[in-house]
Amino acid sequence: MSKVLKDGTVLMFDDTTKSIRVLPKASVLIENGRITAISENPDFQIPENAEVLNVYGKIISPGFINTHIHTWQTVYRTIGPNVFLSQYFEWLGHMSGATAAFTPDDVYISSLAGYLEGLHGGVTSYVEHAHNNWKETVVEPGFDAAMDSGARVWWCYDVADRKGFAMKEQWEALGKLGGKVTEGSLVQMGLSVDGLSGLFGNDPGGHLGYVPDMIRKLNIQAITMHHLGGPWPARKTAPSDIDLSTFQTTNIPIIYSHAPFLTDSDQTALREKDHFVSITPESEFHFGHGQTTGHLITDQASLGLDTNWTFSGDMLSQTRLWLQNVRLTKSHRTLEAGRLPRTNPFPVEEAFLMATRQGGRALRRDDIGVIKVGAKADLVVFNGDSPNMLGWSDPIAAVVLHANPGDVEHVLVDGEFRKRNFKLVDRVIAWEKMRERFLEASRRIQKQIKEPPPMPERLWGVGEFGDVEMASTKCYGCGPRGTQ
Ligand SMILES: [Zn+2]
Ligand SMILES: [Zn+2]
Secondary structure: OOEEEEEEEEEEEEOOOOEEEEEEEEEEEEEOOEEEEEEOOOOOOOOOOOEEEEOOOOEEEEOEEEEEEOHHHHHHOOOOOOOOHHHHHHHOOOOOHHHHHOOHHHHHHHHHHHHHHHHHOOEEEEEEEEOOOOOHHHHHHHHHHHHHHOOEEEEEEEOOOEOOEOHHHHHHHHHHHHOOOOOOOOEEEEEEOHHHHOOOOOOOOOHHHHHHHHHHHOOOOOEEEEEOOOOOOOOOOOOOOOOHHHHOOOOOOEEEEEOOOOOHHHHHHHHHHOOEEEEOHHHHHHOOOOOOOHHHOHHHEEEOOEOOOOOOOOHHHHHHHHHHHHHHHHHHHHHHOOOOOOOOOOOHHHHHHHHOHHHHHHOOOOOOOOOOOOOEOOEEEEOOOOOOOOOOOOHHHHHHHHOOHHHEEEEEEOOEEEEEOOEEOOOOOOHHHHHHHHHHHHHHHHHHOOOOOOOOOOEOOOEOOOOOOOOOOOOOOOOOOOOO
16 A cells, blocks of 8 residues: 655755755655655645555654664673673674573574664664574574564675584575575575685685575675774785675675774775775774774765664664764864864764665665655654754754654654554564563573673784773773772
8 A cells, every 4th residue: 555654854865966855844655665756745646545644743764774783682681781892702792602592582582672673763774794603593583583573684694614503504594594585575685704704815625616606596685794904803804805706796785894994995995896884883982893994984884783782772873973973083183283173074964874875875775775756665754842852943963963762753664664653563473472582581591691701811812902991980090900
């Protein structure tokens, strides 16, 4: 059935100026999952059978695109508020002992909860870095959660050589899932290549040889990987020295997650190949990945989230954090030169585009992350009447600087409601049931893995640790453990 969002303030994308054009009062017609008309004409002819939703005084935004997440970890919520990256790898990562605490059903419910958290806050598309690859039985539940979520997901499975679940078996497992994907599915197959990256430049077993074949067979729509660089142990994942041409991926989008230490040649390579980095601001601040170069690559960057179990799971927070970090970083440059900032270096609209259209560009999809005729009807309606939004006159500022997930009144993916009147729409599992199962899993798993293991001498036997100066309300110039 067609739908009309009537008389809202529409954040339309203008393909000519590559900017948002605000339509103060316009109607959006949705047919077969796409936007088929946007009209400011008050006498706009509404199709007879259309469902009409009056959104006068509300803001119609494109859905947000989160280009990096690991939803299977959602059950960890608050277990490691002060965790740092190397400790996370040892304690809670996909290679850690914590994975033994997960049943296949836990992976399903934890992943599903992660997607629902995003949908609730207006995230309509995800690039899932699915490293639930430690045994065969946990692969499919993660995928099924994506299918059942109602979100648009590029489900990028991380094929790796794991003990008891060898690479060949991993490809087979993935092949089975591929059969569930059809051309119109909201979930598309992708590939994460962290596991394979160990073989880049050194592949005596010839494992990479059959990757191009698998990419074709599985109809892979996106490739992603973590990339750190700088002082982090090298993994041959730098945009400048990676040679993915062996994968014959020229038309497949490639997304590097984090990339906090891009060299000049990395930046050039990203632009030349039209590859993207997914900056995950809160993650890079929280865990200490660092983020020293993200502000230099805005044109080839989208925003992601990473680990919703240990900080905000909505893209509004990520957008705001990134906006202000870029402003701070760029203003510092002028201040450090002894001058006063003459302008504001990063307009809110640019930050908004990073969380919306740039995700679409990263995925080489010009029909998501934007509102225009022909685009997918992945839409968010902000109520705008809460104490924190009331009085808005600039709708982009209202969304980027003042909104939170509680302001999201409706969310549509592919023209269908996923959240309606502030409430998630129940799909495969009703929220109450879902909540019960999630709580049971979360409590059990957190109890089992509460204690972090001791840290190794070096990260992966290589990375050297250094002391970190503490910040404290109780002492001045504290040592690494908060002692004077
Ligand atoms: Zn990650
Ligand atoms: Zn990470």
